[in-house]
Amino acid sequence: MRRAKIRVGIIGAGRIAGLVHLPSLKLCSEICEVVAVASRREERARAFAGEWGIPRVHNDWQGLLADPEVEAVVICPPSGLTATVARAAVAAKKHILCEKPLGLQYAEARELELAAERGGMVCMVAFTFRFVPALRYLKRLVGEGHFGEIRHWRLSHLTDLMLDPATPMVWRNDRKRAGAGVLADMGSHGIDSARYLLGDIAAVSGANRLYVRERPDPAGGGRVPVDAEDACVFAAEFVNGAIGTFDLNRAVAGRGGSGRANYQSVEIHGSGGAAIYELIHPFELQISLGPAMTRTQQWARAEVPFDLAKYPGSPRNPRMDDPFLGYKWDQEVAFLGAIRGETQDYPTFHDGAEAQKVVDGVETAVRERRWVSL
Ligand SMILES: NC(=O)c1ccc[n+]([C@@H]2O[C@H](COP(=O)([O-])OP(=O)(O)OC[C@H]3O[C@@H](n4cnc5c(N)ncnc54)[C@H](OP(=O)(O)O)[C@@H]3O)[C@@H](O)[C@H]2O)c1
Numbered sequence: 001m002r003r004a005k006i007r008v009g010i011i012g013a014g015r016i017a018g019l020v021h022l023p024s025l026k027l028c029s030e031i032c033e034v035v036a037v038a039s040r041r042e043e044r045a046r047a048f049a050g051e052w053g054i055p056r057v058h059n060d061w062q063g064l065l066a067d068p069e070v071e072a073v074v075i076c077p078p079s080g081l082t083a084t085v086a087r088a089a090v091a092a093k094k095h096i097l098c099e100k101p102l103g104l105q106y107a108e109a110r111e112l113e114l115a116a117e118r119g120g121m122v123c124m125v126a127f128t129f130r131f132v133p134a135l136r137y138l139k140r141l142v143g144e145g146h147f148g149e150i151r152h153w154r155l156s157h158l159t160d161l162m163l164d165p166a167t168p169m170v171w172r173n174d175r176k177r178a179g180a181g182v183l184a185d186m187g188s189h190g191i192d193s194a195r196y197l198l199g200d201i202a203a204v205s206g207a208n209r210l211y212v213r214e215r216p217d218p219a220g221g222g223r224v225p226v227d228a229e230d231a232c233v234f235a236a237e238f239v240n241g242a243i244g245t246f247d248l249n250r251a252v253a254g255r256g257g258s259g260r261a262n263y264q265s266v267e268i269h270g271s272g273g274a275a276i277y278e279l280i281h282p283f284e285l286q287i288s289l290g291p292a293m294t295r296t297q298q299w300a301r302a303e304v305p306f307d308l309a310k311y312p313g314s315p316r317n318p319r320m321d322d323p324f325l326g327y328k329w330d331q332e333v334a335f336l337g338a339i340r341g342e343t344q345d346y347p348t349f350h351d352g353a354e355a356q357k358v359v360d361g362v363e364t365a366v367r368e369r370r371w372v373s374l
Pocket residue numbers: 011012013014015016017038039040041042044060061076077078079081082099100101126127128185
């Protein structure tokens with residue numbers, strides 16, 4: 001028997017909604033339909049609905065959640081609103097794909113995790129880098145034990161998005177609406193990648209920087225103060241005994257490497273070998289594994305195996321899609337598959353809360369200039 005399509009609503013009609021979530025849902029149009037959108041400004045929601053062929057527009061997110069036609073929601077407003085909307089969506093018994101960070105503090109993210117557990121719906125966090133083929137390959141190699149005892153972790157995420165002081169103030173520059181600056185924004189992804197590959201983090205210590213203290217007011221009223229930091233470094237001790245570092249900066253020039261703004265890399269070093277993943281090479285790893293290679297410091301390029309080139313069951317052709325974007329569209333493949341009971345391989349609200357626990361710990365460590373146990 002043919003199954004009914006999952007009816008999805010989207011809250012927030014900004015950059016990530018148009019770049020990732022709608023293309024991703026359209027990719028899955030065999031099994032879902034997007035029935036409603038809500039944004040802050042109705043004209044924006046109407047324009048978005050027109051562009052993507054969405055039949056219903058709601059003036060506010062509460063209206064969308066009250067819509068009985070909507071079974072599942074994608075939540076992507078500015079981060080300061082995410083937890084409030086997610087809390088209401090859990091109460092309304094919707095399946096949820098929620099943008100990161102799940103909350104601005106661990107307490108609210110943990111409350112959401114527990115509410116989601118009680119509710120029994122699919123509650124996923126959009127930790128998009130879990131879908132990069134090379135990162136999934138690294139996860140497989142870690143799981144197979146090729147690195148021996150994993151001793152050292154290094155993550156970099158560098159970009160120039162906030163380099164220009166003439167870039168107008170956006171919600172990302174405001175702690176009330178964005179939380180812990182680059183640490184909450186790009187850092188929550190990096191923390192999730194670390195947990196995905198190596199497991200939980202036990203303790204942290206770090207430092208942060210804010211370079212541009214005022215930015216032009218987008219409403220045209222001169223300059224307004226900025227308080228969300230653009231740089232953060234932190235050291236971490238993992239529960240499994242590994243140690244490592246995280247380098248996060250969104251105001252540095254020259255790093256990117258593909259004509260795209262984001263440079264992201266992970267290094268894993270162990271007693272049996274090492275690997276380097278770079279987002280600019282989403283279909284390969286650099287590896288040095290086993291005595292034959294490591295004794296003489298040999299490195300090789302290892303192509304991602306065919307079965308990992310896309311998420312299982314994804315209708316994409318990974319060789320045709322934009323390599324820096326296509327993997328993100330597999331998020332909805334996982335979300336909808338989970339609703340249909342076909343997969344449990346996705347980042348959950350537990351992962352969202354655990355990432356936020358680390359963010360809060362780093363914030364305390366930075367403020368008090370000490371190590372913090374988690
Ligand atoms: N997973 C990833 O890789 C990734 C990447 C980028 C962003 N994100 C996350 O996605 C979220 C959105 O980021 P973005 O870059 O798309 O931001 P954005 O371009 O500023 O879009 C935010 C959208 O939310 C709408 N909005 C604001 N207040 C609202 C309200 N009260 N009710 C409903 N909608 C409201 C805005 O509408 P108006 O224009 O009318 O104000 C806008 O359409 C953030 O949490 C961010 O961290 C994740």
